[in-house]
Amino acid sequence: MSSAELAALTPLVYVIGLAIALVVVDMVRPGDDRLVGILAGVGLLIGMGVVWLAGANGATQEVFGGAYRLDPLTTFLDTLFLVVAFLTILFTPDYLRPRGYPLAEYAATLLFAISGAMLIAGATDLLVLFLGLELLVLPGYMLTAYAKRDGLATEGAIKYFLLGSFSSAIFLFGLAFTWGYTGTTSVAGVAHRLEQVVTGQQPIAAGLLMGLALLTAGVAFKIAAVPFHYWTPDAYQGSPTPVTGYLSVGPKIAAFALILRLFAEALAPLKADWVAVVAVLAVLTMTLGNLVALTQDNIKRMLAYSSIAHTGYILVGLAAFAGAPPGSEAAKEGIASVLFYAAAYAFMNLGAFAVVAALQGRPGVTSQIATFAGLGRRAPLAGALMLLFLLSLTGIPPTAGFFAKAYVIAAALASGGLVPWLAVIVVINAAIAAFYYLRVGVVMYMQDVPSGAQPVTNSLPMRLGLVVAAVGTVLIGLVPGLLLPMAQAAAAAIL
Amino acid sequence: MGDLHFASVVPISATVAPPGSEAMVLLVLVVPLLGFAVTALVGRRLGRLAWAFAVPGIVFTWAVAMVVVFQALSGAYGEALRFTVYTWIPAGALHIDFNLAVDNLTAVLLIVVTTVGMLVHVYSIGYMAHDPGRWRFFAYLNLFMFSMLLLVLADNFLLLFAAWELVGLCSYLLIGFWYRRRSAALASKKAFLVNRVGDLGFALGIMAVWTTVGTLNFPEVFQLLPAQLASGAIQPWMLTGIALLLFCGAVGKSAQFPLHVWLPDAMEGPTPVSALIHAATMVNAGVYFVARANPIFSLSSTAMLVVASIGIFTAILAASIALTQNDIKRVLAYSTLSQLGYMFAALGVGAYVAAIFHLMAHGFFKGLLFLDSGSVIHAVHEEQDMNRMGGLWRKLPITHATMLVGALAIAGIPPLAGFFSKDEILDEAWKDGYSWIWLVGVVVAVLTAFYMFRLMGKTFYGPSHVDPKVEPVVHESPPIMTVPLILLAIPSAFLGLLVGLPFGASVIHSWLGPIFEQADANLGHGEPTFAFFGVDGVLIVVSVIAAISGLVLAMRLFGFHWPFTRREIEPEPAVVARWTDRLRPLYRGSFHKWWFDELNDLIFVRFGGVVAAACWWFDVRIVDGTVNTVGRVVSGAGREIRLIQTGRVQNYALGIAIGLLIVAGGYLLFGGRV
Amino acid sequence: MLTLPATIPFLGWTWNDLLFLVLAGGLLGSALFVVLGRNIIHSGLWLVVGFLMLAGLYALLGAPLLAGAQVLVYIGAISVLILFAIMLTQSKAGPARLVFHHQAWAAALAALGLGLLLVIVVGATAWPLADGSAQPQTSANVASALFDDFVLPLEIVGVLLLAAVIGGVFLAKKDDARESDSDI
Amino acid sequence: MSNTLDAYLVLSGLLFSLGMFGFLARRNAIAMLMCIELMLNAVNLAIVAFGAFLPPLRDSAAVIALLVMAVAAAEATVGLAIVIAIYRNRRTPLVDEYSQMRE
């Protein structure tokens, strides 16, 4: 392994090493959650530094014979994943401690999952992509089940696991078909081969199309696109709340990273074929997500459906890429809008779940929306932050969610074919979504505090995490220019 | 900020007016306005002296106005004094000044308005002495004076319209002065709304004028509109349309059929108000305006015919109603309608001078009559029903005497003012070929004399029907009230002699003739001719006979007391009852005012209410209903769709499998590019 | 030594064909038993049979190394794991009365549909790289591929297994803490 | 027949479908897990078949199949751990009875 290869892999290796270190620390000093937490938090901050150092020059660096690539997209996504992990770690202790679960295994598992996500971000080989995906989701199943004495957590976990494995099998079958047809596992190789097929005006073989279908179904499941979304509400509702936050963000963004590497890079020559499917999925996803979210009484479940809807919005960005002429500016904006949305979504959605978790600082506090009654008076700061996150999810300026949505819409408008019409569907959906987000606002601010409500007390990490999420949400919305060039550079890297 | 053109007092008239003329005209406007402001702000603290600023102010205004009138009529201003105070609406092409003009027509109106206004103010000191809201009263009254003076001084359509609305407002405020009385509140509202109906047309007319000629200044409009008609730039129907739209406003303000319904109800206001606003000044605004706009109206024979027809119809309609009313003020109100109808008939036949002459005369004697009625009402403790009066002449000598002068004047008995003006109208109607108007006019003259002396009879003569409790304390009003009566009786008696002679070349003709030159030219009227021993003489005789016959009949039926003698004619209630019975259908029609109020109630209140309720239903059920239905459908869809989330993994997996099959099918069917 | 005829008499198949048919039939048959078996323990055992058949097919395809791995990994590890789990989770009531879900018929339709689709697709596809015949692999090639071209995936699998073990141990570990309430 | 790619692929497809049927139809969590193993094996069969019949893929196929086996093992580990965890809570391996969360 050359030193260049080592350098490119440093972030990944670092995170895996950190995970193992946590396990080791737990063996040396069992039950010291505080140490584990500090180690994980500080370690992740350093990890971000490592990522930035590795990707500082912004150049593209291929290692392992093209199986892994360090490019701006990798750096962008790696940073995002580390932020997600960092925030999740901050939000977790307040939930786990009162329920008597250790932090060490949790943190290690989370970091393994994040390393899977980071692997996906840099993978340019179908097999590595698959393995990265597995490395991402297997710890995810376990995190869902982490509150193992909790019937709902295990129920969510087994549903997630069974369906996830099912979809992995489907996905793998699709990979096999693609591989069999193109004869290579390299992303670039696949793209090259398919380019020849497309430019050669040959009919696309049924086997390839079947592979495409299997792959589509597989990734649609991972991002929770309708009608492959069924696991989402149950897994999200059942999971420990900080895990829900992570699940709604980490695996989803990683799955989109997978889509970028697989569909936007390897299968890009076929995008004229899959754009329609993506568009239809986008419409179905946002509409169903929003409609069903309207009727939910449990905030975790509601946010789960909301996250389905957000998948739909991100898919619009993908459709914008697919609908635009290859290599065009519009195609780049499509990818960049996906990345931007992902980043904005990470902050606001994690933040929203964090507030839910913050309220559940004692066992037995449910996540029914009614729990939020009078929060604006009971805990003004938590209420205000929740309102901020909800507004961002609604897409009200000047928050991150707004600019993200605007960017996706702009990308769709710039795209070709019928994709611009998706913009209209996005905004109609956003209006519908406003209803249920606002309803939480109504409960928080316009209803009285229920009698016997306990005061909300939070630890320092939780507060720190909320502040970070809030600052991120506002900053990305107010000064999108901070993030925009990065997203665009990342997008340019795969075109 | 904006560019303000306070082009302070820039005279634009050719003749150089005496220095300070503009300031005096402004003074005429400003003093009542100040009076209003001061009285409104501090009047409540003045207590009984609420009039302390208002009345002296108006007296002063009267004095200044008289100087202005003198200068105008003496020709010191030339054709007219015109000046701009400031630019009211500087909006590009729409440039509307606050500009005023004093010409002879204005001067004549100023005489009526300030004189009657001043006397009514003085009278009100006594009349309103015991009313706790007197400060409001004087404030409103001053505001009215300002508005009315602005109305006659305004030199463009929009400013006139503004004043027009303001007098309407004052009328509203004063009719509803006794706000606790439901009837007063309803009457004031009715007055405002009915006026607004007319104003719709007026406003549209003004818009049409501006759209057509691009200016609203009177001199320019009156020059440009005929010119454009002559050059063919506008069609005759357009001009007719403009004239008729403008006339709508006059119909409303001067309470002509079919918008006459508000005026009788307006008698809910205090009597001085009835005298000033609803007899002497405001209701004449319509007449004034049509006269002012004579260059427009005279170009359209259709418009002239409409004006004349509506006028004469209103005259006879109102007279027929006045015959049977029992409320003393209502009789006078219908009489006012009737006389206004006369004036419009005159305007319609082109007898502009006669119309203004009648306006002037009517202003004095009707003001007098109302103030007299107020004195009577006051005397019998706010009783207005004539059936509960009678025989009052003994206890109210000054009131009786002055009212008799007024009654004779309105009846058209020579040589009182009404004779001259009314006769001139009938005379001109006949001579201009409107014999049917003349004929109806004569009938109205008979009716007028009859109902006025019915009123006199029931009020002053015969046995007393006054409430026995009140009877002993009935006494003549204090001098503060009677002096204005006397002062008003003088012009009522002698105005005709002063300005109405000699026939055919009277003073008032010399004043107003130039104003209507253009109209006369349009209508083809030559130099006025007068043959005392010819057609004119015959006409005079006929109208005098008509007036006297009505008067005599009323005397016979309702009683009379010859002044200065002991002769009394006793009333004949039995005969009246018999005739009433015989003419039962007509009587009922007259008594119920030909059911106009009921008709309005049906159309506007009931039907309008139904329409409004229907609209609201539409709004709530259909418009908002649609919105809510959309919301319900959306959330209903959510509630249905959520059922697919059964909670069972196998169902989910099946869903995924089906999704996979559909995606695969889609790719295979549509993806195979050739 | 008895030499077999080059082809099976009467049918004209090669022996490999027969072997293939037997193994394929065995595979599908045992899979069917796995899927349809009422007793879950029997299903587990049939799964082992199925894995064996598959190992035979791998050998037939000239990949004996994989056949070995199949035996070791699947039969040696996974199946045993599954059988243990079955033991752990069998309630005393024995096999459930309803083995199949209500939607079994729909599931059958969907599976049939997918199967048909796959068969049609496979039949309709000309694999561009095919040269028509199976070639045996050598383990040396596999080894060099594994440690040269596929070194990254190999390392990842190691991490994956580590993660699975750490998490799996935590989850399966029975701890003494009280059963907590659900925080729905 | 044994020497054609299509035969193996058809076999793989049928096995995959059969596994899917089982997954959709069985109620027992472990039975479903076994069905997933069947499906993964079907994929592996396809991979090996590709490797056998497509010369450029000969070497990588074996490696991929090996790695898939390892993944399957990891998945089974996690899955069985979860099954055991939920069995402790619910005392039943029947997945369709885990439907406390729905709609």
Next chain:
Amino acid sequence: MSGLPILSLVIFTPLAGALLLAFVPRDRVALLRWLALGTAVLTFAWTLLMVAGFNDATPDRGGFRFVEAASWIPAFGIQYKVGVDGISLLMVLLTTLLTAVSILASFGPIKERVKEYMISFLVLEVGMVGVFLALDTFLFYVFWEVVLVPMYLIIGIWGGPNRIYATIKFVLYTLIGSLLMLVAILGTAFVFASGHGGDWTGAFDYEQLRGFGFSEGVQLAAFLAFFLAFAIKVPMFPFHTWLPDAHVEAPTAGSVILAGVLLKLGGYGFIRFSLPLFPQASHDLAVPIIVLSLIAIVYGAIVALVQPDLKKLIAYSSVSHMGFVTLGIFVFQQQALQGAVLQMVNHGLITGALFLLVGVIYERTHDRTIAKMGGLMGTLPVYAVVFGFFMLASIGLPGLSGFVGEFMVFLGTFAISPVYAAVAVLVMTIGAAYLLWLFQRMFTGDLSDFLRGLGHHLTDMDHTEILTLAPLAALVVVFGVVPGLLLGVLQAPTDAVLAGLHSAGQALGGLP
């Protein structure tokens, strides 16, 4: 004052105030109130400074003064660009005045959660002022949406019994329109960028967009999207049903701002964006919009007639009055356009005042049912006079501010079609009818039993209440007598709007 970023001061002073308030303890109610009022007054003072310097400031090419521009999102050429012309000058003046008045008027009625209330109000002001000053379509949209949240809270927290329905309806309705507008804003920017070879510089710059000349199809699509947003805000028939609900439930000051400023956002949007950016589409769709306006005018007035609730009545009257604004805008006549702006200012002052007056009586009776009122004139004479004054102003009495704007709209309409004008003037009567009837029912006759039952709680207006209404009354008179104060600054911007329209093509048919 050159060099002073006066517009940014106007926009961000309230924001600074809101941030300051966030650090004041919530139990220091008096401090919170006075700080909020101080901020609002300071903002108003900045506005006056802006007014004072307006004539001396040099306008840029597009006629805007005090223009400030800074790059915000360079990748898309999105700027922080603000500037003021005559129209926005008046709107900002109205906004800052009404905000100060509203905050003062809230001293008494708002006793709970004063901190949140005041912060909401100041944030609301930021949004409103920003909308009027933004010269970048994206920035405009941002401010447009910023308005939404505080209003959502104001209605939802401090509103009446059915406030939640009302506030959600308000937000959703507004959001549907505005989100489509967002699509249009981005779409036009994209079209602009593609017209410049993919360069997004200036793609959101109002002045550059104005000169771009969109194709007819783009114009139509974008116009419709903008139209929906503005029509809902105005609100035009049939998008108006959120308004009565919102008004009825909102606290007094909320209603004042809602009627006084928020509705103007729509009218302003039409003038600022719809007409100049999409002249062709404006022409093509003018007649339907005029017809909708006429329906709103007459229908709103008719429905107002039968409203049992005081606030609902005024809400429907707003529908009617705002109909004049849209009518005035879409007849494309100088007078009508200026009249529409005047009407916006005047409606803001008058209806704002009427809502304050409703608040006065509501504070005493906790009821707004007209049928329960009666005879107030005798008991509350000052209240009656003030109410009557603003009622007359609302009716359009000459000499008060309502008249001039209305008349100018009529005039411009008449030039297009006497028939339209004839329909529009109907409201002179119907409008007078519902208000006079209201006045009659509330103030005349004997004191109603309900009011008598209140005893000594039924007091006349206190000094604070008079103080809140005095500036409005003064302006109503001043603008009625000297409308030139307003019209002077409107000439240039309306000329610019109309010039753009006329150069775009055919004029609308009608009378000469």
